[in-house]
Amino acid sequence: MEKKKNIFAALFGEGVRNRTFSFIIVIAAYIILESMRRSGSLSSLFTGLLVPICCYVIAAIGLNLNVGISGELNLGQAGFMSIGAFTGISVSGCLASSLTNPTLRLIVSILVAMLVAVIFGLIIGVPVLKLQGDYLAIVTLAFGQIIMSLVTNMYLGFDENGFQFSFVENRTKLAKGGKMLLSGPMGANGTDRISTFTVGAVMIVLALLVVYNIMYSKSGRAIMAARDNRIAAESVGINIARTKMLAFVISAAMAGAAGALYGLNYKTLVPAKFDFNTSILILVFVVLGGLGNMTGTIIATVVLVLLPELLRPIADYRMLTYAIILILTMIITNNPVVRKFFGGLKLRRDTAGREA
Amino acid sequence: MGFLSYLISGLGLGSVYAIIALGYTMVYGIAKMLNFAHGDVIMIGAYVSFFALNSFGLSLPVTILLAVTVCTALGIVIEKLAYKPLRQASSLAVLITAIGVSYFLQNGAQLLWSSSTKVFPSVFGNGSITIGSLSVSILTIITIMTCIVVMVALTLFINKTKTGRAMRACSEDKGASTLMGINVNSIISITFAIGSGLAAIASLLLCAAYPSVFPTLGSMPGIKAFTAAVFGGIGSIPGAFLGGLLLGIIEIFAKAYISTQLSDAIVFAVLIVVLLIKPTGLLGAKQNEKV
Numbered sequence A: 001m002e003k004k005k006n007i008f009a010a011l012f013g014e015g016v017r018n019r020t021f022s023f024i025i026v027i028a029a030y031i032i033l034e035s036m037r038r039s040g041s042l043s044s045l046f047t048g049l050l051v052p053i054c055c056y057v058i059a060a061i062g063l064n065l066n067v068g069i070s071g072e073l074n075l076g077q078a079g080f081m082s083i084g085a086f087t088g089i090s091v092s093g094c095l096a097s098s099l100t101n102p103t104l105r106l107i108v109s110i111l112v113a114m115l116v117a118v119i120f121g122l123i124i125g126v127p128v129l130k131l132q133g134d135y136l137a138i139v140t141l142a143f144g145q146i147i148m149s150l151v152t153n154m155y156l157g158f159d160e161n162g163f164q165f166s167f168v169e170n171r172t173k174l175a176k177g178g179k180m181l182l183s184g185p186m187g188a189n190g191t192d193r194i195s196t197f198t199v200g201a202v203m204i205v206l207a208l209l210v211v212y213n214i215m216y217s218k219s220g221r222a223i224m225a226a227r228d229n230r231i232a233a234e235s236v237g238i239n240i241a242r243t244k245m246l247a248f249v250i251s252a253a254m255a256g257a258a259g260a261l262y263g264l265n266y267k268t269l270v271p272a273k274f275d276f277n278t279s280i281l282i283l284v285f286v287v288l289g290g291l292g293n294m295t296g297t298i299i300a301t302v303v304l305v306l307l308p309e310l311l312r313p314i315a316d317y318r319m320l321t322y323a324i325i326l327i328l329t330m331i332i333t334n335n336p337v338v339r340k341f342f343g344g345l346k347l348r349r350d351t352a353g354r355e356a
Numbered sequence B: 001m002g003f004l005s006y007l008i009s010g011l012g013l014g015s016v017y018a019i020i021a022l023g024y025t026m027v028y029g030i031a032k033m034l035n036f037a038h039g040d041v042i043m044i045g046a047y048v049s050f051f052a053l054n055s056f057g058l059s060l061p062v063t064i065l066l067a068v069t070v071c072t073a074l075g076i077v078i079e080k081l082a083y084k085p086l087r088q089a090s091s092l093a094v095l096i097t098a099i100g101v102s103y104f105l106q107n108g109a110q111l112l113w114s115s116s117t118k119v120f121p122s123v124f125g126n127g128s129i130t131i132g133s134l135s136v137s138i139l140t141i142i143t144i145m146t147c148i149v150v151m152v153a154l155t156l157f158i159n160k161t162k163t164g165r166a167m168r169a170c171s172e173d174k175g176a177s178t179l180m181g182i183n184v185n186s187i188i189s190i191t192f193a194i195g196s197g198l199a200a201i202a203s204l205l206l207c208a209a210y211p212s213v214f215p216t217l218g219s220m221p222g223i224k225a226f227t228a229a230v231f232g233g234i235g236s237i238p239g240a241f242l243g244g245l246l247l248g249i250i251e252i253f254a255k256a257y258i259s260t261q262l263s264d265a266i267v268f269a270v271l272i273v274v275l276l277i278k279p280t281g282l283l284g285a286k287q288n289e290k291v
Helices: A002-012 A017-039 A045-067 A076-097 A102-130 A133-152 A197-215 A218-228 A232-237 A240-263 A276-289 A294-308 A311-331 A335-339 B003-031 B038-054 B059-086 B093-114 B140-159 B162-172 B176-178 B186-209 B219-232 B237-259 B261-277
Strands: A155-158 A162-167 A178-182 B126-132 B134-137
Touching: A017 A045, A017 A133, A017 A197, A017 A294, A045 A076, A045 A218, A045 A240, A045 A276, A045 B140, A076 A102, A076 A133, A076 A178, A076 A240, A076 A276, A102 A133, A102 A197, A102 A240, A102 B093, A133 A155, A133 A276, A133 B219, A178 B140, A197 A218, A197 A294, A218 A232, A218 A240, A218 A294, A232 B003, A232 B219, A240 A276, A240 B261, A276 A294, A276 A311, A276 B093, A294 A311, A311 A335, A311 B059, A311 B093, A311 B134, A335 B038, B003 B038, B003 B134, B003 B162, B003 B186, B003 B237, B038 B186, B038 B219, B059 B093, B059 B140, B059 B186, B126 B140, B134 B140, B140 B162, B140 B237, B162 B176, B162 B186, B176 B186, B219 B237, B219 B261, B237 B261
Parallel strands: none
Antiparallel strands: A155 A162, A155 A178, B126 B134
16 A cells, blocks of 8 residues: 555655656557557547658757756747758668668668757857857757758768768769759658657657656756746856757757658658748747646647648638737736636746846 | 938938838837738728729829828728737737738738739939939939928927827836827827828828839738837937938848849848847837846
8 A cells, every 4th residue: 555655656746746646648649649540540640740740849848958947948949850850761761772661761760860960069069159049049049040941952872982062062973873952942752751659759758757766856856946947047057058058959859759750751852941931830839838838748749740730621711810819828828817717827927047 | 322322212211211200209109019911001092092093093192191091090090990809918919910901901902902003104204313423313303302301290299299209208208108198099090190101192192102002012012121220229319210211222222232133132231231230220119138
């Protein structure tokens, strides 16, 4: 009896309830959707949306770590997704003959994509340590634009003699049997569609595990302390630069992984897909889901990806309706009366942690 | 085309950015929010001018007046309906609302006027003035002159009038301004009105230079002008002016001397370098940390 109570406390006690809840939601949703998909009772439209939803959820969880927990506004998450997507596609493309198991190839591609995203995260993270607030936001926006612009001008080919790379103009001359991995503004074509919903769901669970482990550990508390009061945190010996960098790089890694999963889900992918609007879209998921609230982020992502599809019956007006719903949601959830009413749900005010 | 002529066309492009950036920077200075819908107000201004010139055959001065009136009214309505209820909310909530407004305007325009590109009529002609070997188009001269006039008028307004003084007070401290008898809400409305009116002027100059009108027309100039505002130090009016001009010059030089395709990347890279050296922009107020 005693032991059973402990397990219950470990799973549903104060402080862990939300975490357990989010894992249960993800796993239950996976089991239901996967069995529906296998029995063929899911429409082709929704089957096609399963993997993209997983990608957006992972990228949004990563961004929430950055914006919600670390308190730094990032407007360039799509840039990291772009890096991940085209790295993943390239890796998968050149491993196509040597690694025939698609799931294994997918995992390898995602891991390499994460690694590359981490490297870029470290490079881009340097200004993150120097700037604050809106200036940081504009730098992440700028990096997102730069990455998109660079990927749009990259040509990468692969044949028996190895890789051929050129910039701005396509100067690759491939031998017979060679394959273009990236072709400038046209992006990647003829990608093997090896992404699966199962891998996506596993990645969401892993992302949640990582984020919760950070949030409820010493580094997580340091990150949140740095967000809430930079000076006080510094005075108790927290290395602000290191903690902010940690959140930023993990967020980048998740976006990279999400991007690889996304890229390997489509036959063709253009670099323009990961533009400023995509960064904003992910930020909207995070803010609507609640800063620092991972369960909320997952729900908001699923709802907002499905919403335009559900609004299809009103065809022309769907994006207009989407915009109105977005504005109304923000106004209603920030209304003082509504806030007071939902006070028990611990809606947090201005968790962005901007210093006055 | 030599160095000087690139410089002048850079100044022309930069003038348009500067006028748009003024809208961003004024709203930021007073309402402390990034108004992402500003670019779409430009788009609405472009459509209004297009229909005024093309369908109703109005003269240029009437068109300008009409576009400015419509955009000013739009700016005030947006502020009252979407941003005012969020005065106490977090800056991120306001940012998302601004994005919602931006989607709304873009999709509304697409529904009303379809997504196909419309060709903007030539308003200032194709004439140019030649001085020695240097040839400058009339449009560029008009654009630069407009920018200077706007800048001088705005500086006088901010520094010499009672409303301008109230605006400066609000940007310093809203609470204290209220105690001094300033109606903060109406000052914010006036700021949005001025910013949106300037957006209408910018839309005409922009469409005269790049004569195509489509629903997402405002996005890229919006992002660039926002960058310009940050470049100069957001919240600072001379900063927006300087940032806009520099951004335009850098963009034209990057296109001319390095690569057309990579010009955007170069512009943003320069921005990052500047912010690394001067973290609050060229003319931005130094942020003092309170301990």
